[in-house]
Amino acid sequence: MKQRLWILLPLVLVILAFIGYRLFWADETDGVEVAEVIRGKFEQYVTSIGELEAHKSTDILIPDVLTDRTVRIRDITINDLVREGTEVEKGDYVATLDPSGVEEHIKSTRETLDMLEANLEQARMDSSLNLSEARDAIRQAKDNVLDKEIKVEQSVYESKAVQRQAQIELEKAQRNLEQKKRNYRQLKRKNEISVQRIEEQFRQEENNLKILMQLKSDLIIRAPASGxxxxxxxxxxxxxxxxxxxxxxxxxxxxxxxxxTILSVTYVKEIDVTKVYVGMPVKITIDAFPEEEFNGTVRTVANIGKEIEGQFLNGFKVEIEVDPKGFELLPGMTSVNRFIIREMDDQLMVPREAVFVEGAEQVVYKKTPLGIVKQEVETGGENDEFIRIVKGLNEGDKVVLTPPE
Structure with a gap:
């Protein structure tokens, strides 16, 4: 009997050593990351990144002259701009626009004016010369008619044939005179139109030059209001x-x-937008105030989505009115918006990384004094951090965040 006890003693000592190892040193030596099941308020929400904007604002615009379609400047570069966040009074300096494009157009317009002025002078000279020649032709045609009239008068003493020929020559001369007069009127009208067209182009270019000179002086942009x-x-x-x-x-x-009135403007993914509605409460954190949480309310939800850049999916624009809580919130600040779908008190939760899907089951790997065991659980919703546990775990249980080999 004693011999048997001595044989079993080493086995008992090994078992006791194994249990002691699990009880006292396992947490430090296993190297497995562990999380504890906690109890508290569970929030089911949708998260999106946004940016603060003012509900109303005054635009600082390009000079009014640039909106004139007669100014052939498609775009203009900003040469200088005060730092964002600068507080200005009405009339204070804000920006300078690049004058090089305007100066190039001024030079081109002046060259066009010089050319048109020369063309106008030439057109007037040509008109005067052409009309002078036409008037000379009319005078010659009149003299020819007088000559034919005299021949008709002299033909009374001639035969009928000669008289008839003299009359025909007179009629031809009269028709030629009328034709010269018509030609003169047409030539005069044509020259007048030509000169008027050049004069109109000249006036238009003069007006363009005046606008460009005004634009050049307006390239210094000043604040239309304080802010x-x-x-x-x-x-x-x-x-x-x-x-x-x-x-x-x-x-x-x-x-x-x-x-x-400050808004947080964001784009919600199309798979989540059906959960968002006007009046919905939102919890907002702002990068500039990382320790603070601000309350917000959904103000508008867009009816039409657009592609979110870089994500290859559609998003719907959502505007959230933010309660600043006395803080100086400025447009352009980055915000993280949590649209609260549901809140429940006194709920068990574990980190999302602790729940695994195996087949049709959701399981966790629970740490016990005797080792890690697989435990099936029933869940009831999740958010970006936690999964709500309905059944299978108790408060204080420890679960691992990576499945064991």
Whole structure:
């Protein structure tokens, strides 16, 4: 009997050592990342990144002259622009537009004016010369008629045939005179139209030069009102800055926002937009104030989506009115918006990484004193951080975040 006990003693010692290892050293030596099942408020929400904008703002625009279609300048470059966030008063300097394009057009217009002036002078000279020649032709035709009239008078003493021939020559001379007169009137009208056309072109170019000179003096942009300067965004999402171009089709250089109402503008993915509605509560964090959480309410939801750049999916524009809580929120600040779909108190939760799908089951790997065991669970919703546990775990249980080999 004693011999048998001595044989079993090493086996018992090995078992006790294994249990002791699991009880006292396993957490430190397994090297497995562990999370604890917690109890608290569970929020089911949709998250999106946005940017703060003012509900109302005053646009800082290109000079009015540039919107005139007679000015043949498609776009113009911003040479200088005050730093974003600069506080300005009405009339303060904001930006300078590149004058090189305007100066080139002024030079071209002056050259055109010189050419038109020369053409106009030439047209007037040609008109005078042509009309003088036409008048001479009329005078010659009149003299010819008088000559034929005399011959008719003298033919009374001649035969009938000679009289008839003299009369025919007179009629031909009269017709020629009338033709010369018609030609003169047509030539005069043609020359008048030609001169008028050149004069009209000259006046138009003079007006263009006047507009361009006005534009050159208006390339220094000043604030139309008091406020804080905020850059506008291009069609590709980049902020308009020094080196960017503006045109009559996109005339905004910057804006002066009304900070009394601040919106967080974001795009919600089409798979989530059906969960978002006007009046929905939103929790907002802003990069500039990482320790603060702001409350918001959905103001509008777009009916038509557009492709979100770089994500190859459609998004719907959503505007959220933000409660600033006394903080100075400025347009352009980045926001993270959590659209609260549902809130539940006293719920069990684990990190999303702790739940795995195996076949038709959702499971976790629970850490116990005797090792890691697989545990089937029933879940009831998730958010960006946690999954709600309905059945299968208790508060304080520990689960691993990577499945064991």
């Amino acid at each position: 804080i300067v905020v850059y506008v965004r291009e069609w590709n999402g980049e902020k308009r800055k020094v080196g960017s171009t503006v045109s009559r089709w996109d005339p905004r250089i910057a804006i002066l926002p009304d900070l009394s």
